[in-house]
Amino acid sequence: MELKNLISSFFLLFLLVGISSTTAASTGKIKVRRPCKRLVFYFHDIIYNGKNSKNATSAIVGAPAWGNRTIMAGQSHFGDLVVFDDPITLDNNLHSTPVGRAQGFYLYDQKDIFTAWLGFSFVFNSTQHKGSINFAGADPLMNKTRDISVVGGTGDFFMARGIATLMTDAFEGEVYFRLRVDIKLYECW
Amino acid sequence: MELKNLISSFFLLFLLVGISSTTAASTGKIKVRRPCKRLVFYFHDIIYNGKNSKNATSAIVGAPAWGNRTIMAGQSHFGDLVVFDDPITLDNNLHSTPVGRAQGFYLYDQKDIFTAWLGFSFVFNSTQHKGSINFAGADPLMNKTRDISVVGGTGDFFMARGIATLMTDAFEGEVYFRLRVDIKLYECW
Amino acid sequence: MELKNLISSFFLLFLLVGISSTTAASTGKIKVRRPCKRLVFYFHDIIYNGKNSKNATSAIVGAPAWGNRTIMAGQSHFGDLVVFDDPITLDNNLHSTPVGRAQGFYLYDQKDIFTAWLGFSFVFNSTQHKGSINFAGADPLMNKTRDISVVGGTGDFFMARGIATLMTDAFEGEVYFRLRVDIKLYECW
Numbered sequence: 001m002e003l004k005n006l007i008s009s010f011f012l013l014f015l016l017v018g019i020s021s022t023t024a025a026s027t028g029k030i031k032v033r034r035p036c037k038r039l040v041f042y043f044h045d046i047i048y049n050g051k052n053s054k055n056a057t058s059a060i061v062g063a064p065a066w067g068n069r070t071i072m073a074g075q076s077h078f079g080d081l082v083v084f085d086d087p088i089t090l091d092n093n094l095h096s097t098p099v100g101r102a103q104g105f106y107l108y109d110q111k112d113i114f115t116a117w118l119g120f121s122f123v124f125n126s127t128q129h130k131g132s133i134n135f136a137g138a139d140p141l142m143n144k145t146r147d148i149s150v151v152g153g154t155g156d157f158f159m160a161r162g163i164a165t166l167m168t169d170a171f172e173g174e175v176y177f178r179l180r181v182d183i184k185l186y187e188c189w
Numbered sequence: 190m191e192l193k194n195l196i197s198s199f200f201l202l203f204l205l206v207g208i209s210s211t212t213a214a215s216t217g218k219i220k221v222r223r224p225c226k227r228l229v230f231y232f233h234d235i236i237y238n239g240k241n242s243k244n245a246t247s248a249i250v251g252a253p254a255w256g257n258r259t260i261m262a263g264q265s266h267f268g269d270l271v272v273f274d275d276p277i278t279l280d281n282n283l284h285s286t287p288v289g290r291a292q293g294f295y296l297y298d299q300k301d302i303f304t305a306w307l308g309f310s311f312v313f314n315s316t317q318h319k320g321s322i323n324f325a326g327a328d329p330l331m332n333k334t335r336d337i338s339v340v341g342g343t344g345d346f347f348m349a350r351g352i353a354t355l356m357t358d359a360f361e362g363e364v365y366f367r368l369r370v371d372i373k374l375y376e377c378w
Numbered sequence: 379m380e381l382k383n384l385i386s387s388f389f390l391l392f393l394l395v396g397i398s399s400t401t402a403a404s405t406g407k408i409k410v411r412r413p414c415k416r417l418v419f420y421f422h423d424i425i426y427n428g429k430n431s432k433n434a435t436s437a438i439v440g441a442p443a444w445g446n447r448t449i450m451a452g453q454s455h456f457g458d459l460v461v462f463d464d465p466i467t468l469d470n471n472l473h474s475t476p477v478g479r480a481q482g483f484y485l486y487d488q489k490d491i492f493t494a495w496l497g498f499s500f501v502f503n504s505t506q507h508k509g510s511i512n513f514a515g516a517d518p519l520m521n522k523t524r525d526i527s528v529v530g531g532t533g534d535f536f537m538a539r540g541i542a543t544l545m546t547d548a549f550e551g552e553v554y555f556r557l558r559v560d561i562k563l564y565e566c567w
Contacts, residue, residue, distance in 0.1 A: 033536075033567065050254065061251040061268040061296070062439040062459060065428065065447040069254040079439040079461045081251060081483075083268045085299045103298045103327055104306045105270075107439070109481045110463045117482045119308055119497055121327035134326045134338045136529060137512045138481055138499035149512045149530025151325060152338025154352060158222075159375055163532060186537055186567075189222065189375075239443065250440040250457040250485070258443040270440060272457045274488045292487045292516055293495045294459075308497055310516035323515045323527045340514060341527025343541060347411075348564055378411065378564075 036188035041181050043086045043102040044094045049175055058084035072174050077108035092169050100124040115140045131155020135164055161187035225377035230370050232275045232291040233283045238364055247273035261363050266297035281358050289313040304329045320344020324353055350376035414566035419559050421464045421480040422472045427553055436462035450552050455486035470547050478502040493518045509533020513542055539565035
């Protein structure tokens with residue numbers, strides 16, 4: 001009887017541990033340091049320079065007193081504020097069919113080295129993904145990789161939180177750059 | 190005896206499931222897909238156009254090279270950056286007593302359709318609400334409704350997270366618009 | 379036997395409560411209203427005024443139609459957008475060795491009183507701290523203290539959320555101010 005008791009207790013134990021996990025899982029929120037969702041994209045930025053209005057996907061809209069809105073300012077572009085609407089692709093080819101748009105702004109905020117601050121969204125409206133992922137954070141862009149925050153999401157990315165690792169995949173003068181974005185969500189609902 | 194054992198086991202089971210729930214509840218953080226708090230407001234934006242400085246609640250402070258700061262730029266206002274301090278009301282009447290202020294910025298970020306990116310706060314300081322709610326996200330404003338993220342809150346909205354559904358309730362030329370904001374918090378502390 | 383049963387049940391009860399807590403703790407996410415991490419810093423802002431380019435840590439990059447980029451605009455600086463790269467120190471001395479940089483932007487967004495909206499990061503790269511903390515929120519800067527949101531973090535501050543209480547520690551004309559920042563994280567991973 002006592003053994004039986006012990007067995008039933010252990011059974012109960014496992015059952016309850018199971019329930020405990022299930023309770024957590026039913027909220028859809030997984031809180032371990034392993035991403036609950038991972039997505040890799042590229043996005044492409046072509047800055048307006050006074051001559052490329054047809055192809056440009058971004059434009060300088062703010063600049064310090066020593067700058068203007070068609071040429072990036074001196075001192076590592078400090079103070080330049082850029083608004084963008086960049087195509088998102090699955091591979092690193094600018095001409096691939098976009099799967100969404102990266103929309104928002106970046107601003108250069110250090111005088112002695114290229115560093116930016118980003119506030120933007122990935123906006124999806126395809127059969128694959130519907131909804132948006134919202135990002136904010138510092139981008140010390142001379143580093144090989146750098147992390148920004150996923151601060152929220154909507155639609156398929158409802159309430160998401162996580163980290164996006166940025167990598168500059170190409171940089172051509174002051175007109176074109178391409179970022180690889182490795183999105184790791186740690187809170188999924 | 191065995192039956193009694195089984196009964197006590199089940200009793201224990203329910204008790205523990207109860208404790209498990211209580212543990213979650215005691216943190217004040219509710220994680221189901223039903224809002225733990227819901228609030229509906231309207232806010233009213235009157236853009237400075239060079240002539241309405243008395244009534245204007247917002248102003249263009251950044252624009253692309255082809256734009257200026259008293260007339261919204263061509264190409265769907267792409268690149269226009271607007272700072273605002275808009276009254277929040279409980280109904281859709283601009284002249285109702287404000288219950289708070291919507292303060293922050295929006296920027297237009299698409300050339301072929303009106304789309305904006307928002308970073309702003311609802312700031313309350315009344316008997317009803319004290320504190321702030323912080324928002325960020327993409328606003329494809331030609332859609333009937335669109336969702337942005339509640340990325341945080343302070344005071345009565347301490348640590349809040351959620352979704353705000355925006356709806357354009359009125360739009361008069363390029364000077365006045367009114368948004369209905371349906372705030373659904375999914376993380377309440 | 380029955381007593382033994384009861385005892386074993388209670389033992390099981392405590393064991394399971396223990397497991398339940400452990401499960402929560404193992405995610406590193408503590409959800410009580412007591413900070414899981416607390417940090418106090420100062421940061422120092424010297425605004426570019428056309429004459430101090432060597433010392434300036436920030437610059438006006440956007441302004442309303444009635445303003446410019448070397449003098450703060452009238453009407454409580456409404457519409458002025460400032461990009462900054464400010465040193466972070468452990469004490470209130472501008473000349474102390476910086477432990478990191480505060481980088482991002484603030485904009486003044488009320489006409490009748492000084493109020494700002496902030497989007498920025500604390501960026502650390504020392505033996506003490508590596509990583510970034512991302513902030514957003516309203517700063518009604520005439521209040522003695524005011525709270526903004528910690529919306530995310532990276533590195534040592536992976537996935538952090540919390541509240542930062544700002545206090546103006548010094549304010550010298552329109553060129554220098556110093557903020558004390560009391561960071562209280564309530565979600566630690």
